[in-house]
Amino acid sequence: QKEVEQNSGPLSVPEGAIASLNCTYSDRGSQSFFWYRQYSGKSPELIMSIYSNGDKEDGRFTAQLNKASQYVSLLIRDSQPSDSATYLCAVLNMEYGNKLVFGAGTILRVKS
């Protein structure tokens, strides 16, 4: 079982819609969760972090965490063509030397 799993996509949504990206992780000891965005040919950049159960909102982005279900999600409201990218879920487990483990990423395509 992979440590961090994501649907590879592509996920296609129309402009203005809500994009929902999901991620599951295997290690119950994981404590911190991150979403990185990676444009084609570019490096990942951090867009959201979440540490406790519930929702965390930042502009058009909302991260959701459910530790009991080992599930993290990212919602993008009012999706724009500029949101088209690969979204990488990353999980940090401090018991294993603070190693940040990435999922394979979900490709998001926002169509205008």
Place this chain on the structure above:
Amino acid sequence: EAGVAQSPRYKIIEKRQSVAFWCNPISGHATLYWYQQILGQGPKLLIQFQNNGVVDDSQLPKDRFSAERLKGVDSTLKIQPAKLEDSAVYLCASSRRRTGIEGELFFGEGSRLTVL
């Protein structure tokens, strides 16, 4: 603030040849990471340094890969001899660790390696 610098951006070599990548992290960042990203996959951690000490190198293929971070600043990742499956983008990242957000990594542009 200057970002993470990496060089070269692109490198094409034949299998069994050697290659070296260089990284200069953001000034003041104590932790430096080398990740390997194969096309269509997420970044995989190869090695993590805290200052000039190794924190994690469990996924570094030590028979062919080596890395060093002298004086706790810049770092070099070497592959010798290269295999076809080493074709990937090698990403260097740094983080503040003690004073910043754990897990907030700042990535360089990456070094794209093609092994023929």
